[in-house]
Amino acid sequence: xxxxxxxxxxxxxxxxxxxxxxxxxxxAWPGFRFGSKxxxxxxxxxxxxxxxxxxxxxxxLLSPAxxxxxxxxxxxxxxxxxxxxxxxxxxxxxxFLKLYASWVVQSSGKVNHGGLLFTLVLxxxxxxxxxxxxxxxAFLRRRKGFPRPGPSAEYHWPVHFxxxxxxxxxxxxxxxxxGVSGPEWALGDGLIIRLISHHFTHQPPTRLGVxxxxxxxxxxxxxxxxxxxxxxxxxxxxNRSVYRxxxxxxxxxxxxxxxxxxVRFREMVATFACLLPWGALIARLDALRSTWVARERExxxxxx
Amino acid sequence: MVxxxxxxxxxxxxxxxxxxxxxxxxxPYPMYATLPPRVATRTVLVGVSAKGEFPLQSQHTxxxxxxxxxxxxxxxxxxxxxxxxxxxxxxxxxxxxxxxxDWPQLQAIRAYSEEWQVRAGLQGIERPKRxxxxxxxxxxxxxxxxxxxxxxxxxxxxxxxxxPRGDRVFELxxxxxxxxCAAESERYAxxxxxxxxAGQGGEGSASLRFSVEPxxxxxxxxxxxxxxxxxxxxxxxxxxxxxxxxxGFGNYLAALPSTAWVWASxxxxxxxxxxxxxxxxxxxxxxxxxxxxxxxxxWLSRTTAELPLDNASRLP
Numbered sequence: 001x002x003x004x005x006x007x008x009x010x011x012x013x014x015x016x017x018x019x020x021x022x023x024x025x026x027x028a029w030p031g032f033r034f035g036s037k038x039x040x041x042x043x044x045x046x047x048x049x050x051x052x053x054x055x056x057x058x059x060x061l062l063s064p065a066x067x068x069x070x071x072x073x074x075x076x077x078x079x080x081x082x083x084x085x086x087x088x089x090x091x092x093x094x095x096f097l098k099l100y101a102s103w104v105v106q107s108s109g110k111v112n113h114g115g116l117l118f119t120l121v122l123x124x125x126x127x128x129x130x131x132x133x134x135x136x137x138a139f140l141r142r143r144k145g146f147p148r149p150g151p152s153a154e155y156h157w158p159v160h161f162x163x164x165x166x167x168x169x170x171x172x173x174x175x176x177x178x179g180v181s182g183p184e185w186a187l188g189d190g191l192i193i194r195l196i197s198h199h200f201t202h203q204p205p206t207r208l209g210v211x212x213x214x215x216x217x218x219x220x221x222x223x224x225x226x227x228x229x230x231x232x233x234x235x236x237x238x239n240r241s242v243y244r245x246x247x248x249x250x251x252x253x254x255x256x257x258x259x260x261x262x263v264r265f266r267e268m269v270a271t272f273a274c275l276l277p278w279g280a281l282i283a284r285l286d287a288l289r290s291t292w293v294a295r296e297r298e299x300x301x302x303x304x
Numbered sequence: 305m306v307x308x309x310x311x312x313x314x315x316x317x318x319x320x321x322x323x324x325x326x327x328x329x330x331x332p333y334p335m336y337a338t339l340p341p342r343v344a345t346r347t348v349l350v351g352v353s354a355k356g357e358f359p360l361q362s363q364h365t366x367x368x369x370x371x372x373x374x375x376x377x378x379x380x381x382x383x384x385x386x387x388x389x390x391x392x393x394x395x396x397x398x399x400x401x402x403x404x405x406d407w408p409q410l411q412a413i414r415a416y417s418e419e420w421q422v423r424a425g426l427q428g429i430e431r432p433k434r435x436x437x438x439x440x441x442x443x444x445x446x447x448x449x450x451x452x453x454x455x456x457x458x459x460x461x462x463x464x465x466x467x468p469r470g471d472r473v474f475e476l477x478x479x480x481x482x483x484x485c486a487a488e489s490e491r492y493a494x495x496x497x498x499x500x501x502a503g504q505g506g507e508g509s510a511s512l513r514f515s516v517e518p519x520x521x522x523x524x525x526x527x528x529x530x531x532x533x534x535x536x537x538x539x540x541x542x543x544x545x546x547x548x549x550x551x552g553f554g555n556y557l558a559a560l561p562s563t564a565w566v567w568a569s570x571x572x573x574x575x576x577x578x579x580x581x582x583x584x585x586x587x588x589x590x591x592x593x594x595x596x597x598x599x600x601x602x603w604l605s606r607t608t609a610e611l612p613l614d615n616a617s618r619l620p
Contacts, residue, residue, distance in 0.1 A: 008307060039366065039397065043368075043393060046389045046390045047368070047380060052329060053327050053330070099329065103328065105367075109379060110371060110375040111326065113333055116331055119329055157306050164310050164314070165313065171317075172318070172321050173337070175321045175332075176334050179324070181337060181338060185339065190340055193422050200344040200420045200422070200432070201346040210425065214425075234314070
């Protein structure tokens with residue numbers, strides 16, 4: 001239990017969380033293109049059927065004009081959240097509006113599981129203190145005389161929560177494979193068939209899959225390894241070494257899925273980018289800057 | 305608080321996995337969980353204009369495109385009424401953008417299934433087994449308006465349209481009549497006269513003697529029913545033999561419920577029925593029906609296999 005809780009209490013630099021905010025809201029910002037969801041409203045009762053928890057809660061589908069307004073609000077709220085302006089209001093609003101817009105699309109015949117995680121990740125960052133650095137809000141607070149915030153667990157838990165969402169998704173995917181297909185999923189020829197058949201039905205960017213498919217044993221080892229990786233991924237929440245091994249391996253798995261099968265879970269790129277060690281990078285840059293400033297001071301002192 | 309949310313998410317996701325439910329935004333994440341079949345299949349959707357088939361792009365069918373359009377089409381094919389409504393909406397949206405974007409008029413969407421045996425080294429990737437899966441007709445709005453006006457008797461007769469070189473048009477007049485057939489005067493028929501094929505339970509037929517260049521011809525008949533409750537069906541025989549792919553020939557009412565003149569062939573949305581003429585000698589084409597159907601022209605085309613967008617009579 002302690003091993004599960006301790007990582008949530010680690011301290012992090014507010015700028016590291018600001019980077020995560022920039023990545024996520026930068027990806028979520030749709031630009032000034034409005035109304036792309038409004039057209040789904042025309043298909044209500046035909047191909048548009050409400051799904052999931054919003055359907056149970058009887059969340060209504062807005063009219064095309066209402067969805068247009070949602071589109072405009074998403075542009076402005078995600079834009080403001082990206083800049084860290086009025087973050088406490090704009091970021092949660094952006095997360096809820098994106099969730100609603102995503103539900104409108106997902107209720108139209110097909111669920112995009114890759115995008116599902118990203119929708120949830122936005123909620124984590126929206127309810128965090130991600131605008132305490134490199135943000136308009138932070139700038140305004142400093143002008144009012146508030147000090148720069150120091151490292152705190154407030155700036156670490158959101159990243160750990162995102163990692164939890166990520167490994168839970170992979171863990172669930174592994175369990176589902178085992179439940180639906182059993183060990184045959186890893187020990188049979190499923191991966192070989194999939195690697196080849198995707199070249200018939202998709203457009204993988206490389207022929208790596210075709211080449212791999214010639215080696216039955218290698219494919220079985222790869223399938224077993226990927227299934228074990230998925231099943232074991234939640235262990236990353238209990239152990240830092242496992243975390244540092246599992247997360248890069250999951251990112252590599254995702255990359256291989258794209259290279260061999262031609263399936264891009266684009267939102268996962270943004271999600272994995274959040275899990276990079278931004279704090280360590282910022283600390284390294286700080287150290288380099290301090291060294292450079294000290295050296296410059298020394299040089300000026302010597303010159304005068 | 306944060307920990308409680310985190311644990312709740314994990315527990316709820318585990319619940320989804322165990323129960324295999326999909327309570328969006330929660331999910332058991334079933335991507336690629338099943339064992340793949342040894343046959344790779346792909347559905348290809350194409351648009352149909354009067355000139356033939358053309359590749360459907362995502363902008364043509366927005367907001368439905370790619371895998372969402374395919375998944376939706378597959379689901380809707382199980383419920384024809386909803387499928388028709390879906391295609392009508394797609395057609396309406398297409399039509400709104402068509403003129404500005406210089407797109408061809410869309411009159412149907414066809415789905416073809418492509419299949420490959422999964423073989424090492426991608427053997428046979430260039431030669432999928434392609435089969436017709438389904439077609440959804442989109443009634444052209446101008447034609448629908450015209451049919452309504454004709455049925456109400458408020459439309460002025462249209463000038464005949466000249467067919468392309470190589471096509472043949474035959475007038476069906478009193479000389480073609482056989483048993484159960486009578487010539488009737490009709491305001492919108494070609495030349496003001498049409499043949500009435502039976503009715504009241506009797507079978508009526510009309511025969512046409514003709515000779516054309518050998519080859520493959522799409523066959524269309526200009527026809528009209530007396531009531532939308534009639535089953536508009538014709539039987540077609542070439543030289544005394546039933547033409548293979550013409551089952552339900554002329555049955556257009558499900559797509560165009562109207563008592564006005566239409567060009568018909570196989571059910572709207574499908575490619576037209578074809579006649580294979582093997583020699584340049586004289587042939588006999590027999591049209592028969594027991595449904596009280598009016599017919600006035602027969603059109604054999606080497607230039608199109610799709611229904612025209614209008615219902616005007618044709619001139620050779």
